[in-house]
Amino acid sequence: MTISAVSPSPDIAARDAADALATYRAQFTLPDGVIYLDGNSLGALPRDTPARVAQVMHDEWGTGLIRSWNSADWIGAPQRVGAKIARLVGAEAHEVVVADSTSVNLYKLIVAALGAQRGQPVVLSEPGNFPTDLYMVETAITTLGTGHRLELAPREEIVSRITEDTALVMLTHVHYKTADMFDMAAITAAAQAKGALVLWDLSHSAGAVPLALNACRADMAVGCGYKFLNGGPGAPAFLFVAERHHAALRSPLGGWMGHARPFAFVDEYEPAPGIARFLCGTPPILAVAALESGVDLHLSVDMQQVAVKSRALCELFIDLVEARCASYGVTLVGPRRGAPRGSHVSFRHADGYAIMQALIARGVIGDFRAPDIMRFGITPLYLRFADIAAAVDVLEDVLRTEAWRASAHQVRHAVT
Numbered sequence: 577m578t579i580s581a582v583s584p585s586p587d588i589a590a591r592d593a594a595d596a597l598a599t600y601r602a603q604f605t606l607p608d609g610v611i612y613l614d615g616n617s618l619g620a621l622p623r624d625t626p627a628r629v630a631q632v633m634h635d636e637w638g639t640g641l642i643r644s645w646n647s648a649d650w651i652g653a654p655q656r657v658g659a660k661i662a663r664l665v666g667a668e669a670h671e672v673v674v675a676d677s678t679s680v681n682l683y684k685l686i687v688a689a690l691g692a693q694r695g696q697p698v699v700l701s702e703p704g705n706f707p708t709d710l711y712m713v714e715t716a717i718t719t720l721g722t723g724h725r726l727e728l729a730p731r732e733e734i735v736s737r738i739t740e741d742t743a744l745v746m747l748t749h750v751h752y753k754t755a756d757m758f759d760m761a762a763i764t765a766a767a768q769a770k771g772a773l774v775l776w777d778l779s780h781s782a783g784a785v786p787l788a789l790n791a792c793r794a795d796m797a798v799g800c801g802y803k804f805l806n807g808g809p810g811a812p813a814f815l816f817v818a819e820r821h822h823a824a825l826r827s828p829l830g831g832w833m834g835h836a837r838p839f840a841f842v843d844e845y846e847p848a849p850g851i852a853r854f855l856c857g858t859p860p861i862l863a864v865a866a867l868e869s870g871v872d873l874h875l876s877v878d879m880q881q882v883a884v885k886s887r888a889l890c891e892l893f894i895d896l897v898e899a900r901c902a903s904y905g906v907t908l909v910g911p912r913r914g915a916p917r918g919s920h921v922s923f924r925h926a927d928g929y930a931i932m933q934a935l936i937a938r939g940v941i942g943d944f945r946a947p948d949i950m951r952f953g954i955t956p957l958y959l960r961f962a963d964i965a966a967a968v969d970v971l972e973d974v975l976r977t978e979a980w981r982a983s984a985h986q987v988r989h990a991v992t
């Protein structure tokens with residue numbers, strides 16, 4: 577059974593006909609015969625990105641050469657694209673900058689926070705947070721050698737575990753496996769009441785759910801460029817620091833791009849006064865151009881409409897899978913109908929890896945997160961209700977026929 581074998585029911589077709597975001601699908605380049613349910617891991621290619629990158633390559637690099645640092649404002653690109661992302665996350669233009677990877681930005685902000693927080697030994701996070709987030713805390717603590725320690729508390733206990741000893745609370749806003757979403761305002765307020773700072777990882781939030789960093793009085797955040805922002809594989813990440821913290825927080829990676837006057841070429845390091853102090857080295861201009869194209873696409877989008885459609889697509893998917901696939905041992909992980917959630921849906925199955933391989937072989941692309949989670953990204957800008965229904969048709973077929981038992985689907989790839 578292939579994904580185009582069945583035409584959608586009248587009910588599903590009516591939902592697509594009434595979809596206020598339907599026109600956005602044409603803004604992406606999507607291969608035929610694929611239902612792409614992995615935009616939470618690598619966002620799809622925006623239609624305008626190849627021409628944008630080609631223009632930067634040919635005109636700005638090929639013709640402009642070194643002059644383009646000024647004439648094409650390459651030097652301002654981290655702040656320019658950061659200002660655009662700021663609009664998507666509810667921050668001021670001068671509070672967000674594009675730089676490095678999410679991992680490196682975490683490191684910079686963890687160390688900056690611990691340097692500013694004297695005498696509080698604890699970094700608080702949750703077990704099962706995205707691995708790089710926890711690894712970055714561990715390695716930052718080891719490198720600093722200042723006696724800090726990482727404590728992990730289940731998400732329901734986070735607020736009660738924040739004490740006067742807590743220097744930093746570091747959490748991923750939308751959980752990468754389950755799509756559970758923290759209450760950013762409530763946790764931020766609870767942490768600040770005890771004198772702690774909060775660092776939010778927005779990797780599965782930016783471009784996926786409405787965000788209001790300043791309305792939540794957020795201190796710091798990082799986020800990913802290649803997931804829901806459609807910036808391309810390995811796209812640069814971004815970081816946010818609330819203006820009130822700019823003077824006190826210092827990056828441990830004092831590269832020249834974060835200097836107050838990079839082109840004064842002086843021997844002594846002096847951090848830039850604003851968000852630019854969190855830059856380190858020269859920005860990857862071709863990659864920033866691809867990211868800017870993805871971000872530009874999002875600037876015209878009404879995030880409330882995205883949230884409404886995301887919820888509708890997620891709940892349709894959950895309802896159909898539970899009705900038709902539960903008997904094969906597929907169980908929902910994460911929020912149920914009505915609960916706060918991000919824009920992906922995960923199901924648990926002991927043979928989830930092989931099932932996902934069988935789905936991918938039929939053009940339904942999701943991913944697998946060890947030990948047993950099949951994860952499906954629900955991206956409202958290019959998914960139709962009919963895609964969700966068709967994906968469940970294929971999933972049910974794979975389970976009913978046990979197509980996943982084929983030996984080809986048992987082979988573990990490096991990237992799952």
Ligand SMILES: *Cc1c(COP(=O)(O)O)cnc(C)c1O
Binds near residue numbers: 679
């Ligand atoms: C995807 C993701 C990252 C990725 O970090 P990289 O440095 O880009 O590899 C980090 N944290 C979370 C929560 C993620 O989902």
